[in-house]
Amino acid sequence: MAPTGHTHEAWAESAAEALSRAGYRRGGARAAVLEQLDAQACALTAYEIEAALRGRGRAVGRASVYRVLEELHELGVVTKVELGQGQARYEPNRAEHHHHHLVCDRCGAVVPFDDEPLERAIAAISRKVDFEVSEHEIVLHGACADCRA
Ligand SMILES: [Zn+2]
Numbered sequence: 001m002a003p004t005g006h007t008h009e010a011w012a013e014s015a016a017e018a019l020s021r022a023g024y025r026r027g028g029a030r031a032a033v034l035e036q037l038d039a040q041a042c043a044l045t046a047y048e049i050e051a052a053l054r055g056r057g058r059a060v061g062r063a064s065v066y067r068v069l070e071e072l073h074e075l076g077v078v079t080k081v082e083l084g085q086g087q088a089r090y091e092p093n094r095a096e097h098h099h100h101h102l103v104c105d106r107c108g109a110v111v112p113f114d115d116e117p118l119e120r121a122i123a124a125i126s127r128k129v130d131f132e133v134s135e136h137e138i139v140l141h142g143a144c145a146d147c148r149a
């Protein structure tokens with residue numbers, strides 16, 4: 001578990017260090033993508049990340065956005081989320097902000113949720129079946145309140 005007081009800056013910092021250790025240069029596209037990920041509350045597609053960068057006046061080419069996201073995913077500092085929408089989404093891997101996703105299959109909305117009893121249930125299953133769970137991902141599909149109205 002992350003110590004209390006762990007901040008957003010700590011994620012960006014450790015992600016930048018992981019890139020340096022792996023021999024990647026800091027700056028340019030990598031710095032812009034890290035900054036964008038750090039500002040995200042949840043997972044976005046590479047296309048949405050590219051658009052957000054453009055909106056912040058930090059335009060980065062699509063190929064570079066994809067390349068940097070894959071580098072960060074391989075280094076384990078970014079989680080790649082497959083929500084059954086045909087496009088992977090990416091979000092910072094923050095131990096202290098662990099969450100899961102609700103997906104509206106009508107409008108495509110993605111909403112994060114977290115639930116302590118659910119986490120405890122996964123730990124209990126891990127003990128019961130004697131399996132060391134290194135990561136888990138829960139996606140609930142359905143219809144959001146707007147789409148049901
Ligand atoms: Zn998320």
Ligand SMILES: [Zn+2]
Pocket residue numbers: 104105106107108109143144145146147
């Ligand atoms: Zn919806």
